[in-house]
Amino acid sequence: MTTSVTGERALGVLVVDDDATLLNLMSLVAQELFPDVDQASDGHEALRCLSRRQYAVVLSDLSMPGPRGLDVLRQAKQNNPGAALIAVTGFIEADEERQLAELGAVLVHKPFGAIELQEVLQNAALGTGLSNEAAVG
Amino acid sequence: MAGNSEPPPRDALDSELEAITAVLLGVARGDFSARAQRSYQGDSVDVLAYLVNATADEVSHLVAALEAERSELKQTRDQLVVTAKLAALGELAAGVAHELNQPLTAMRMLVDMLRMHPDKKVSECLSELDTMADAARRMGKIIEGVRSFGRPGPMNLAFTPPRLPLEAALQLLGDSLQREGVVVRTRIEEDLPVIWADGDRLSQVLLNLINNARDALRLSADGNPEISLTVEVGGAHIVYSVQDNGPGVREEHVQRLFDPFFSTKEVGEGTGLGLSVSHGIVKEHGGRLSYQPVVDGGARFQMEIPVP
Numbered sequence: 001m002t003t004s005v006t007g008e009r010a011l012g013v014l015v016v017d018d019d020a021t022l023l024n025l026m027s028l029v030a031q032e033l034f035p036d037v038d039q040a041s042d043g044h045e046a047l048r049c050l051s052r053r054q055y056a057v058v059l060s061d062l063s064m065p066g067p068r069g070l071d072v073l074r075q076a077k078q079n080n081p082g083a084a085l086i087a088v089t090g091f092i093e094a095d096e097e098r099q100l101a102e103l104g105a106v107l108v109h110k111p112f113g114a115i116e117l118q119e120v121l122q123n124a125a126l127g128t129g130l131s132n133e134a135a136v137g
Numbered sequence: 138m139a140g141n142s143e144p145p146p147r148d149a150l151d152s153e154l155e156a157i158t159a160v161l162l163g164v165a166r167g168d169f170s171a172r173a174q175r176s177y178q179g180d181s182v183d184v185l186a187y188l189v190n191a192t193a194d195e196v197s198h199l200v201a202a203l204e205a206e207r208s209e210l211k212q213t214r215d216q217l218v219v220t221a222k223l224a225a226l227g228e229l230a231a232g233v234a235h236e237l238n239q240p241l242t243a244m245r246m247l248v249d250m251l252r253m254h255p256d257k258k259v260s261e262c263l264s265e266l267d268t269m270a271d272a273a274r275r276m277g278k279i280i281e282g283v284r285s286f287g288r289p290g291p292m293n294l295a296f297t298p299p300r301l302p303l304e305a306a307l308q309l310l311g312d313s314l315q316r317e318g319v320v321v322r323t324r325i326e327e328d329l330p331v332i333w334a335d336g337d338r339l340s341q342v343l344l345n346l347i348n349n350a351r352d353a354l355r356l357s358a359d360g361n362p363e364i365s366l367t368v369e370v371g372g373a374h375i376v377y378s379v380q381d382n383g384p385g386v387r388e389e390h391v392q393r394l395f396d397p398f399f400s401t402k403e404v405g406e407g408t409g410l411g412l413s414v415s416h417g418i419v420k421e422h423g424g425r426l427s428y429q430p431v432v433d434g435g436a437r438f439q440m441e442i443p444v445p
Contacts, residue, residue, distance in 0.1 A: 019239050021268060025246045063235060065315040090238030091230075111241035114249030 011056035011080070011130055012036035013121075016046040016072055017088070018064040026059060026088075029114050033121055034130065043067025047075060054080040056130035057121065062089040062096065070096060073105055084124035088112065153182050157189050169197030214417060221345070221414040236279045236311040240272030283309065292338065292421060296331045299368050299375040299442070302339035307366075309344060319354055319362045326369040333445045334422055339377075342415040342426070346379040346438045349411065353383030353436060374424065374441040382435040386428060394428055415440075 013034045017023040023039055030037045034057070040046035043066045049055075050072070058076040062069035073085045085105035092100075092107070100107055108120055156173045163171040172193065173186040247265050251257070259266070303325065314321050347364065354362040365380045386394060390401055395416040412426075419426040424442040431437050 019243075021243045021272070022239060022246075025243060025250070028250070029246070063316045065312070065318065088242075090242075091234045110238035111245045113245040114247075114253070117246070 010036065011054055011128070012038055013057045013130070014038050014040060014046065014049055014055045014059070014076070016040045016043070016058070016060035016064075016069065018042045018061065022061070025114070026117065029117050030057075030059065030121060033118065034125070043069070043072055046072040050075050050079055055083055056080070056128040057084045057086065057124055059086040059088065059121070062087050062092065070099055070103075073100070073103055077103055082128055084128045086120060086124055088117075150182065153186065157182075157186055160189050160193055164193050164196055167200075169193050169200065214414075218414050218417070221341075221411055224411070233279060233283060233309070233311075235313065235316075237276055240275045243272045244269050278308070279311075292335045294333055294335050296445075297334045297336045297339075299329045299332055299377075300325045302334070302336045303343055303366060303368055303377065305336065305340040306343040306347060309340075310347065314347075314351060314364065317351070317355075317362075319351060319364055322363065322365045324365070324367045324369075326367075329368065329370060329375060330444045332375050332422075332442045334442055335418075338418045339422070339440070339442070342418050342440060343377060343379065345411040345415050346440075349438075350379055350381035350383065350436070353381055353385075357383045370444075371441065374443055377440040377442070378437055380431060380435060380437040382431075385430055385434050385436045391428060391430075395426070 013030050013036065015023060015027045015030055015037060016039075017026060018041055020041065023041055027037055027039050038049050038055075040049050043064050046058075046060065047067055050058075055076060058073060060069040060072045069087055069089070073087060076083050076085060085103055086108060087100055087105050088108045088110060090110035097107065106120060106124060108117065153173070153176070160171045160173045163169065172190045175186045175190070176183045247269050251262055251265060303323070307321075307323070343366075347366070350364045354364070361382070363382050365378075367376075367378050367380075369376055387401075395412050416426050419440050419442070422442050424440060426438065426440050429437045429439060
């Protein structure tokens with residue numbers, strides 16, 4: 001399945017967290033696997049990114065001021081029903097967990113390590129049409 | 138009739154009345170052991186002695202019962218302080234978990250990343266190590282906040298800059314309010330005189346008021362939830378106020394706000410202890426905790442602590 005239609009950018013990966021340190025670290029892990037990683041430092045920025053292009057994988061923190069992670073993931077799914085959604089969180093209410101399950105999002109509990117995140121990203125990318133070129137080249 | 142019984146001689150009467158007076162004086166001083174000697178003649182002095190003795194008995198029983206009740210109440214109140222503190226800590230759990238998880242996750246990820254490059258020299262990893270050290274410091278500060286908050290024991294009074302209790306409460310809350318979309322405005326007057334206070338307890342009160350404000354804001358549909366926190370001088374007091382733009386307190390609830398176990402929150406949500414314990418803490422400081430409705434909706438709680 002090919003994703004690059006002429007005139008359209010290939011699908012990318014979006015990483016969202018309002019904590020600057022974690023945003024950087026998660027992006028570094030993603031960049032080791034995928035060539036095209038965008039960063040957003042809050043929900044507003046994430047929604048702006050989503051309005052500009054489509055993503056194959058969206059990795060988002062859940063609790064952020066402004067639009068929350070769940071809003072971001074919902075929008076990502078609407079933009080690209082085939083997108084792989086990953087939520088990272090340290091504390092989740094049952095209701096939020098149910099909504100994530102309905103979206104088909106994978107939940108990763110903090111504190112997680114880089115290796116764990118790498119595995120989750122790799123599994124999530126399978127079947128999204130995203131090639132992990134960075135890892136190859 | 139009048140001549141039935143001779144009144145006791147003057148000297149005897151004086152000494153009997155003196156004995157009765159002594160019993161009453163004892164009762165007035167809080168000594169309930171003395172009793173007047175009775176003649177059992179049934180005359181008016183004897184009846185008086187009987188009544189005074191009976192009164193001393195009754196008062197001594199009442200006082201003993203009151204004392205027992207008071208010490209029981211004191212014990213219950215001490216327990217309530219602990220319970221309310223634990224409940225407040227429970228409400229903080231989500232915020233604390235989040236605050237600790239951020240730096241902890243950063244550390245775990247950095248450790249993994251360093252492991253992925255085992256050939257790198259330490260000198261090439263300085264920025265990663267700095268980030269880890271920062272994360273550890275951040276966790277230490279959070280834990281210190283929780284520890285001093287949960288510390289039981291007697292009041293720990295000291296000269297305290299009035300901004301400290303509020304800053305400690307805000308430190309514990311982290312950015313959990315902002316994460317819920319609540320705008321927090323803080324105004325602390327400059328050059329405030331120090332107060333004689335237990336900073337941790339005052340911070341417990343403020344945290345409780347802020348938690349209540351947040352709960353109230355969750356109930357309102359208004360899209361611009363806001364909490365204003367101020368510390369300023371008002372007469373001979375330092376005045377802390379916590380104001381929200383939520384629905385306010387219903388008029389029929391205002392009278393009972395500070396009653397123990399009174400709660401308008403759903404069953405299982407509130408203990409009904411927060412405000413009553415807060416009230417007790419502020420009273421122990423010689424201050425006053427009060428509620429004022431806000432004209433265009435919302436609630437305002439004010440804590441006044443005297444300046445020594």
